[in-house]
Amino acid sequence: MSTYETYSKRQARLNGDQVDVYQYDYLPDKLKNQIIHIWNDVIGNYENWDNGHVYQIYGHFHNILCREMGVFELPHNNLLTKDKPSLAIINFFTKAQRINQNLDVIELIFRGINSFHDRFNKDEVEKP
Template sequence: MIFDLFSKRQKRLRGEVPEIFTYDHIPDNLRVQIVHIIDDVIGAERFASNLDPDDIYSTIHGILCREYGVFRLWGKYEKEKEQLFNYILKAKLVEEVLDAVDLTFKYFLSVLKPSYLNYKHNTTSKLDPDAAIQELNVRFKENGIGYSFEGGEILRIDSTFMHKEVTQPTLSLLWNNCLLR
């Protein structure tokens, strides 16, 4: 959930909102916000089920490690959840942070969304995948970051008009056609 805090309203009144997107830096506060979003979606286990929050972290961690050719994302003795979060918080390359975010949100769409009601019942999840994607995109925009999660992947937004008028409808059409097959 996004709150329109007093400080945000004041920044808008002063014209201190970013109008130009940045692509080569992800601020620390945005990284923390992303970790909060992920944690709110995955939650913790309440009842045993076939989809366990620890398994989700383990799956995401395992995929990233395999793709990068490493055994651990971060730290020596941390669980997969902490490794993923520390990686998002501390990775130096923007593309690597976005790899972790992109993969995690793809997982939300493909695995959690179809069975979210059951998942929510068995966990402490507070945020459904669609709401998480909406919040992620708002947070990107609030921070002037030129990326958006659309059509099942993170995309670079070079032109807001072109993205809104051409790219989004096209991706939506393609995504819906893929789901129907």
């Protein structure tokens, strides 16, 4: 199984002990909500837990995040989000205070969306 190199891991490697001149320590709630709307538009309604496609995609992202963070469940979640990977990711994303955690989620999901999109378009082009 491959390891996913998250944004925070690359930043730690690139920055080493050097301090970045710019400080990026806050992601506005409005932007977070807009990002969630984009996910909803592209992946499918995150509240549609019965949809196997949506559940499977968010489940994949949830597993990657948990594995990379070394946890079994994402922080900031409760019994209401148990077995609902989309809500677990969204709760974590909206409540995380560390910008690198937010950027890990954003990058992972948008890369995943891009990968799914590329595969879908390739399949469409190859059809006779």
